[in-house]
Amino acid sequence: MDGINTSSSLSRRQFVVTAVTAAGGFAIGIGPARALPIAAQPWSPEAQDAHELNAWLIIQPDDTIVIRYPRSEMGQGSFTALPMMVAEELEADWSKVKAEFASANRNLREDLVYGKDMSSVGSHSVRDSHQQQQQVGASARVRLVMVAAKRWGVDPATCEAKLSKVHHKPTGRTLGYGTLAADAAKIALDKEPDIKAPEQFTLAGKPTPRLDVPLKINGTASYGIDTKLPGMVYASVIACPVPGGTLKSVDDAAAKSMRGVEAVVPLDNAVAVVADRFWRAKQAAHALKIEWDLGPGGATDSAQFAKDYRAALDGPGARARNDGDVDAAMQGPGKKIEAVYEVPYLAHAPMEPLNATAHYRPDRLDVWMGTQNALGTLRAAAKVADLPPEKVFIHNCFAGGGFGRRSANDEMNQAIRVSKAVGKPVKLVWTREEDIGQDRYRPQAAVRMKAVLAPDGTIAGWEMKTAVGSLLRSLGASKVETGIEPMAVEGLATNPYIVANTRVDCVLKNTHIPVSFWRSVGNSQNGFVIESFVDELAHAGGHDPYKFRRAMLTGKEDWLKVLDTVAEKAEWGKKMPSGKAQGLAILEAYGTIIGQVVEVALGPKGEVKVERIVMALDCGHAINPLTITEQMEGAAIWGLSAALYGKISVKDGRAVETNFDTYPVVRMADAPPKIEVHFALTGGKKWGGIGEPAAAPLAAAVCNAIFSITGKRIRQLPIRDADLTGPV
């Protein structure tokens, strides 16, 4: 924290060093106390540490190893998985490993030593880092061994690194890493050492408890919203409820007279009230009399959007995939089936409402927040503050959920402007109502599916056409000149089924409602659509949905392994009691194939209860099977929330739903008591993502089960809007 006035609350590290745990032990049980392997405030300093081996690693004299983690932790667990890969190559004693966030500022100043991308998006934290992380560990290990060999005057080849010590095998002598690190730091290698193949892993691959759990059971983990700074004030914001609208005028007389209020700061599309306490700021914000220029979006609603998206399906589109001759197939004989599927906007609603704490000074900007992309956030902050990026410091905190929302920095941009206006450190917090109202949503969409079945019930040809908002256009990232963005057609154009005649068309159509990445992104709607439609086709042709899929995946060993595993583990096809049924769906997202079988029970009033979820996945390699299992469980429940309840409706140009009373999500009673996750790994060059895939097929699996019970095909989400009453 050089160059900044700090209080004791900002001391950069509050390590609590206690006893150690079994290395990598899953069955940690209620055994001995284990270390707190990270600081409650996990960001690292931008300055060098005295015990650094390099920017990635600190090895302290007591052999404690601190690994700098270059991405974000919002619950997905790669804050544990990446250090495992470093420790794997480093031959580190995992019980003495700690982790902290790498500094984006230092990355910028030291020639991108942590890489040009520090993001946790697209389920890529592990799969795009494993080589880098292994190399960091291997390089350090080789240098530590060289130092030990030199001290002993022996051939390095006779030495072995193990459990944070170098052993001289012929004599049994050992030296701890802590005594070697200072000299190892001076060594430059001519060439980087080889890294292990996954088959050689000893730590990676074992279910390993998350490093951050000890801080998350006693309230000490520091989230952006927990930031405390000397002289800090609080800001509450009210933004124009209609996206794209702007501030016309504000009468702040009443607000300014309220206790604790220090300032009212008008922004382009919002007003911020600054006070000495958040509650006072919020109360005063609600006393503002604001006039908005709502803009052209103010007269729109969901029904109109739905009509427009359906109409867009009849207009021109861009071709994303074209195999064989679909037109000829469609004109041929056979049963023709057509269906339009529709999904609504969805909010992210992470448990920690968006917030940022900014301290702007003319020569320096500090920001504390949970961001999914510290380096991108730093660059964005520099622009807003009009400072060189080297003068901007992002103190990345644990994020209370991200799910794609914590990349756009809307909250930070406001915090910087307000801090600049009042000349103090400002913690700006969105209420839940602002968090949902100012979201960048999962897009609304309509997708038309058409197929013609051959006499044997197989698919002779099919075409899919989606009308959906462009994320990249909405974010201002690209004009998407081709008319196709991968997110719009993922799941459809990437479907694995062997059908000679396949066509996928894309119509990008945005409304004034901003859209962005939402856990599993385009797969979240397209997985529902294609896996529901495949189920329709199976039933229409008189085939079992599992066997129907299987026949279209001939020769695709990884798909078959996942499909067969999930079918076997779920006892697919077993007899179910009246009012209950199984449903199946399978999808590839972010390089991982995920198959799900759900068991659904339908209540007398049409209540949908998912009683069991069984999953199989192929992500190629598993670094931490425990966090992978947890992500599969959590993402499936994320998908279940969207399937059962998820809907942001638009009326008068604004989101109708404002909080968890109107935007319900799954709670304990809706969640199956146990979710079973089975690994069906095929290894090789495949490295699949973990955080998102299981969110995508769940809605289809549930709707397919509902069809089996009721004969009713749900083609609009959420399920709660469907009438499922009546005789079963």
Add this chain to the structure above:
Amino acid sequence: MITLKVNGTQHQLDIEPETPLLWVVREELGLTGTKFGCGIAQCGCCTVHVNGEAMRSCSVAVGDVAGKDITTIEGLSHDSKHPVQRAWLAEDVPQCGYCQSGQIMAATAFLKRHPNPTDADIDAGMTNICRCGTYPRIRAAIHRAARLMKI
């Protein structure tokens, strides 16, 4: 002035009595383990104990709990060894972790009423939201904590 007793310590606070307990705990007392999630008693991130009962502190006026025994996550145990915390650790429950202070406080109060909980009891008694979807692990941890409490 309001007298507030939190985690066994008395505080004299110059604060509007209608201020939600949540913000007093977080900003006046600096106990940030209790989280803001919704502000309308829907999500339970802000759950604390008032005289041993779980309450959603975002919707409790501080003036209404003056003099009562308030416990936050920081006061649940001095060493993170409360049976519920040990069970949470063993089941590796938290992901983002933001809701977990509230979940743990809710579970602790729940287990007092249901020392031998069934799954149906847990469904009915545990209503806090977790967007990461850790419910199966919370459920397992509650069963484990119930066993630990009998040792």
